[in-house]
Amino acid sequence: MKVPMLDLSEQYSTLRGEMLEVLDEVMTSSRFILGDNVKKLEQDVAAYSNVPFGIGVANGSDALHISLQACGVKAGDEVITTAFTFFATAGAIARCNATPVFVDIDPVTFNIDPRKIEEKITEKTKAIIPVHLYGQVSDMDPIVEIAKKHNIYIIEDAAQAIGATYKGKRVGELGDTACYSFFPTKNLGAYGDAGMVVTKHEDLAEKMRVIRVHGSKPKYYHHVLGYNSRLDELQAAILNVKFPxxxxxxxxxxxxxxxxxxxxxxxxxxxxxxxxxxxxxxxxxxxxxxxxxxxxxxxxxxxxxxxxxxxxxxxxxxxxxxxxxxxxxxxxxxxxxxxxxxxxxxxxxxxxxxxxxxxxxxxxxxxxx
Structure with missing residues (x-):
């Protein structure tokens, strides 16, 4: 017998008719960037996460980077996270010219050990990124308490954990921002790269919307150094079919x-x-x-x-x-x-x-x- 790690073919076969229909609608509309499908997905995923704002971006790695940038992480700052995660978690910190500070994990859950965070905090610490590895939420109560005590941001790396909950609260509402990946292998996967940030904070949401379009607002007027990281309509249309x-x-x-x-x-x-x-x-x-x-x-x-x-x-x-x-x-x-x-x-x-x-x-x- 052959047992694949992942097989997306059966899932596609059950959704094929609806997929082809929505893709044809996008093609016919000729609106491919930041259109109605993106808006719908942003609203639905934000509501699902029990927060008001969703910002569709090109991939989960950019979601992390844009979150950090919106939170003001810059050269000389430190961000505490786990070393037992995909490279993008720490890579996003380094891309801000900040320093990743690694903390050991809980041996049962594989997630960051909250008991080892506070000893790593310095005057340079700007944020904590707990990673909800394999689909289970980190132990967030002590992390939230530490963040409040030291006035630092929490950025949830929820790339693997959309829909997971912790003590009745859903991923996305536990930190200042939460970052989703819609890479094809994820629980909610696109047919290419895609990602999103959700947040309860209107000011952070507005900063991230500006950052994802080269830092421009209005168009062609650039106030911050952003970059091109937009969730496209085709991927959003696919995700809208899958999301229910x-x-x-x-x-x-x-x-x-x-x-x-x-x-x-x-x-x-x-x-x-x-x-x-x-x-x-x-x-x-x-x-x-x-x-x-x-x-x-x-x-x-x-x-x-x-x-x-x-x-x-x-x-x-x-x-x-x-x-x-x-x-x-x-x-x-x-x-x-x-x-x-x-x-x-x-x-x-x-x-x-x-x-x-x-x-x-x-x-x-x-x-x-």
Missing amino acids: HLNEWSEQRRKIAVNYTEKLKNALGDKIVTPVETEGNYHVFHQYTIRVENRDELQKFLGEQGVSTMIYYPQPLHLQPVFQELGYKEGDLPITEKAAREAISLPMFPELKEEQQDYVVECIAKFYK
């Missing part, structure tokens, strides 16, 4: 996660560590990530059996060559480094069949036996 299905897809991911956990525990007991949904959280399982010994050997074996897997992430950011000048060394973030050696993500998408899951579990059990 998001909750249903999230529920299906959760059912698959429950099934994985039950079957893996029955087959392997404590030989592997399965994901934990912390109390008060609604995990949307962008990834189903386990921790194992002999991770690389397991991945090789599963590949030979036709099971695709991914490692998110094999090299933590504090040890990346591009950040060598920051002076981090191996051993500085031991929990992060251990996770990078042990974490492996199994196939996860709403259309994953139960027999495919059974086969994945059977192959993992076979490896450890």
Whole structure:
């Protein structure tokens, strides 16, 4: 049996008629940039996030960069974040000529450990970026308390977590801004690059709208140094078709996660560590990530059996060559480094069949036996 990490073909087949219809409407209108589809998506995603403002941008990486710029992060500033995340989180900080300051993670959730944040705060600290990794929200209450105490911004990296909740509050309303990626593999994915920032603050929303169009307002009059980062109409039209299905897809991911956990525990007991949904959280399982010994050997074996897997992430950011000048060394973030050696993500998408899951579990059990 072949089990892909992700298969978007079945999802497309169920939406194909509606997709072709809306794409034809965009083509016929000849309005391709910042039109009605973008406005609708901005309004709907903002409302879904329980905030008033959405700003469509070209991708999730730009969402982070534009958020930081709107919050006034500049050369000489510091931004605290996790090293166990995709490069864009810290890359956006560096693109502002600011310094990423890395904090270790919670060993259960893989998210930033709030207990280790305050010791990293200095007079240069401008913001905290908690990453809601794999679809589970970071422990936000202590992070919000720290941010208020020190008068610093919270920028949620919610690239993997649209729809997730924490103690009854949805991703997007927990920080000053929240950044979504609509990369095709995400829970709500476009058919190319796309992203959005949502915020409760009107002043930040207005700054971000200006930044995404080369810093101009009105057109051809430039007051800040922005750049070209606009969500286009075609991608917005695609996302508008998909968006009404998001909750249903999230529920299906959760059912698959429950099934994985039950079957893996029955087959392997404590030989592997399965994901934990912390109390008060609604995990949307962008990834189903386990921790194992002999991770690389397991991945090789599963590949030979036709099971695709991914490692998110094999090299933590504090040890990346591009950040060598920051002076981090191996051993500085031991929990992060251990996770990078042990974490492996199994196939996860709403259309994953139960027999495919059974086969994945059977192959993992076979490896450890």
